Amino acid sequence: MPTALPRPSGEGHEEPMNWKPILSLSAFLVVPCLAGAQAIPPAPAPSPSPAAATPTFPSQIELVTVDLVVTDKKGAPIPDLTAADFALSEDGDPQAIASFEAVQLPAAPSATPRPRPVISTNTAPEVHTGRTFMIVFDDIHLAPPQAHRAKGAVAEFLKSGVREGDRVSLVSTSGSAWWSARMEAGREELMTLLKRLDGRYIPDMSPDRMSDYEAMRIHVYHDPQVEDRVSRRFEQYGASTRQGTTDSSNSSSSGSGLGTGGDPMVEGKASEVYFQAVTRNRITLQILERVLTSLAATKGRKSLILVSEGFIYDPNLDDFKRAVQASRRSNVAIYFLDTRGLTGMPDYFTAQFGPPIDTQDIGAAFTENLEASEGSESLAADTGGFTVKNTNDLGKGIQRIADESRVYYLIGYNSTHTQRDGRFRKIEVKMPGRKGLQLRYRKGYFAPLEGGKSPLDRRAAGPGDPDIQAALDAPYDEGDVPMRMTAYVFDETILGKASVLVATDVDLSSFSFQEKENRFLDTLEFLLVVAHRETGEYFRYDQKVEMKLQAATRERLVKSWFPVVRDFELAPGGYQAKIVVRDKNSGRIGTVVHEFEVPDVSQFRVSTPVLSDTLQPTPEGQKSAPRPSLLARRTFASGTMLYAEFDVYGAAKDKASGMPKVTAGYVIRRLDGEVQTIANPSRIQPTSLGKLSRLVGARLVGAEPGEYEFVLTVRDEISGKTLELKEPFTLTAAVAGN
Template sequence: MRLVISGRRLVCGTLLLPVLCGGAWGQRRGGAPAGGGIRTAPTTVRDPGAAYGLDTGTTPLYSSNGQVRHAEDEGKVEFRSETVLIEVPTGVTDRSGRPVTGLTKDDFKIYENGAEQKITAFEEISAKSTNRIDLSGKVNANTYTNLTAAAQQSPQTVVMVAIDSVNTPFLDQAYGRKQLIKFLAQRLTPGQPVEIVSIGQRGLRSISGLTYDSQTLIAALKKVSGETPALQGLGPDAQASVAAAPLSPSGLLASAASPAPLDGSASDLTSRLQQFVDQGEVLEAAYLQSNAIETTMQSFLSLAWSVSGIPERKALIWATAGFPFFIDSPSAIPAGNLGPLYERTMQALNDAEISVYPVDVRGLVNYSPNAQPDSVAPSTGPQQTRQIINRSWLQTSQIGTLNDFAEMTGGRAFYNSNDVAGGFRKAVAEASSYYLLGYYLNTHNDRAGWRKLKVTVNKKDLQARARSGFLVTNATLNPERTHVTDEGFALRSPFDSTAIPLTVQVGATTPQGDKKKIEFAYHMPVSGITIQEGSHNEFNLDFITEARSNNQPAGHSAQVAHGVLTPEALAKIKSDGIYFRNSLELPPGQYQVRCLVRDNVSGRIGTVSAPVTVN
């Protein structure tokens, strides 16, 4: 390989290759070096805390005309590749709901927007491996990984349970945890790996890591306390008004700017004062609802990336009371900074083969104003009628949205039942056996929007369940559109990303003035990296090493490695993997270091976290 300039070393198998480490490099995103070789250059990442709107104040839920945006409003999509494989995990059950096995490719038909597609990939998956898997951890004294070899090869259905305190009333959270303990104590299949997390005001956190022991899960759950959701202090009527009349805050203010004249009566004055109070609650509810969408989507994105390197299907059981975003159609997208986050999250769920199973932990719901403990004294006349209509609409839309969201990911919603534990049990059973169908997307159709999917089985009395479709937008199909925000989010995520299996060795420290230089050796199998073998074996990778102390930035190093490989070098890295060396200079102290690699062709990311002490 011809190299541009010497400096740091990129190691391909046992072949050491110099790479750039400083100076003026011109454009960061240049083409591959002419005549072959590797080009590397330092790269920068904006404040990762700003990723996906984390640095914003009020993020609008709706467009300027007060309506929800839709994917088709984007117009056209720029495809980065001529071949896009659409994979569709499909479960098949008989009339009794039992999984059906032994079917062939010829037994299935798949349709996109009503047009039959040619099935080019087919596999029957039975998640019955007995190998124990581990997501991440310490390999030895100074080596860390995000995905063990067993996790990369074991066909097991991983079950994740997300306890949602952002969108669930406080009292219902306790009931949901009780029902989850009941399910774990009686129904957990032996050898079933389960992880429990919580979604709260401060984001996603782990309650119990991936484990096969139900008693460990139960013990961790018993230590969890509830959290008052942000919307808890607002009356259900304010929440219903926001959902039933999806206006932007400016629109809500405009509607209150010209009230009808007072008639002078005491009752009219009281009514007007109540309307003034209600209007303030509606505006606050709109703001808090926006925050709830952001927190929920960030949590789902972190979860998806954390298990994306584990093969086969995963089930995400979402213990919640509702979705914070009203979906009037599958193509609905929040406006403003929330849009790319929502689109990226939906794509990440699909890429990781995650089916979401929302379980409404409220059980049976009575939406009458008189049945709510936090209701203001019941009104009479038109105001009472409006309360009942809005609350009824809110309950109906919440259930409808949970159904739509579940179907968009290939899952199923469970609601209006006090047997919440039964919902948990059915969700796990559905995800245990399935078929993986695949077809190539027609990239000549560059119109943005929602592509509706339908899978049928050519056998009597059998039912196929697959995701109802997928979004075709620039954020979902063009990884360059979210390049910076993806890296920033991965660096700040509470969990490591596993789309690229990565192992990092923390090297020795050497004095560097009043600081010390610490070396980090990356290693990844070539299976996680895109080598464009039809384009002179071209590859394009970002490497970032970042240290934080007391949750504050302490050190940062970032480079891009872009080049082409000779046939001999390609064969070598296919055998031995890719190695990369980077370093940080840090003063004495305790640090949490996160190492990141991003494949700039596919957008896949792998990260590894390691504690580092500098004496």
């Protein structure tokens, strides 16, 4: 398997990691910190919320942006409006519109999605021509039947509701999924991930069941009417007290709020149910806040779709306030898709589960059914979105969200209120002279606070840096630190898994090195996460690389870029790798995402070809076959020698000799079909152990700059199977003197 260049001695050292060491291609002094890696199964609780990113709301002359949707009475979006159609005010004071953009996307999806790149880079930032959707699948608030119906609605949205250029992320509150993809190329990945999600909430159908709303009213507010109602139900449905007898003492004081001072069984049950609800609600709200915070720097129309049965509104949880604040700061509308469908009486109040409910409690039961989702509905109302409820056609409901986001307006203004007091500023948009139209937008924002942050800005301390975590969560790449990333899949390591190298090159030219004693000092901090699409399992590395470079080494690294290579043992399936890199001295952050597939290692296959224009140096005093340097780039100069190395696995073996018989040939050609080099198929000679490996090289003399591909054809002469791989690369102008 190709490896990285060995590190020359004399300028640095690296301590071994717990799992796999970082593979460095250049000389530098490295002091790893915070190292660790493990395969982590889906967890029931998410990581704590990261700190809020720098907000994009007014501070003296900063621009406030308002994302606005205008619909008619039937909910159809209104296009072709201008800035003159709107009047805007903040805290009642008129504001002059400084910028205006009308966006109208095509009604039908594109049929030509972009192909997945072999090399992913953030040097050419993704153009935000589409919308950004964050679908939060609240599986800890979804029972399996409702989850199944919700998955159908989300699948329909992915098929017909998105357009080329849209960015869609699918996040589960249980922690089993966080996957972002550009449409329409990423549709199948999201559909595959959606299939494995399911509801994790199992409703209590026991005789002493109690709703979250009832539990809150009893435990927090000591509501005697609710407690009496629950006591009557417990008696009617045959629930026993803690002493094992039927307790009807409170029923005699029905509705009075007086009597024995409370039913111990009811109050104990209320405490249990309430704290379980608080745990679930806090997890969901923290995930919502984390998702919303990650969108702070994203431009264009941003929507969060909460797919859930809903949850109660608990004013004792600051998490509600923080979620709303994060939404307003990030200018994101929350839409709540109520998966309960048509609702009336809760199922466990019907004769299916016991005697009919007492007639005096019917009204309260209906009210409780509404209160059960008040928390999620209030989030939608407070952030400029809406709730889809009381319908069994969830697909049509989620399509409303897509249609509404197809036509929208971005209005910017410079606030006349420049005080940095942390107060909430109310925004109001009107359309003078236009009646019968509905306007949806965020209701305001929190001004920055002079000298610090408001209490709601505080986040619970997490295992990692909050700024790096926020960059990891963001759906788009950040380009302040240029990078490129690729993946190489090689041989089988353990049963059913393949050896995979994830290689990243980091541009150090913008790093703020500090010179001290003829050395250039800086720290490269990075977080790498590789997630498995089919299972949700992921690997996470968090490390700091302290660099003390000589001038010549720094200059060389600036030209060649700094390599970070990690090896993994991965099961077959789809993977998404994302790395976050920060220059500690300047605070600049860069991110890049790369998607790749690991094939079934038991099948006839070829390793990812290593294309390179350089060979690894042979260590002094050793004799070994030349190996190409593993690169995270596919750009070479015309006239250079192009090397390609690959291995073949899973070939059938001859019964007589026990050895495989495999031939391979290749063609180097321009994408327009013009052939540069042809190598006819020839047999690959196996080693004594039957290993099949080949290194080829071709000098690209006279090749014009442009886009090319290395087309490799491999044939198993025994089984008759043939494989063809196309590896794209770019030729630039010849280097002088090469």
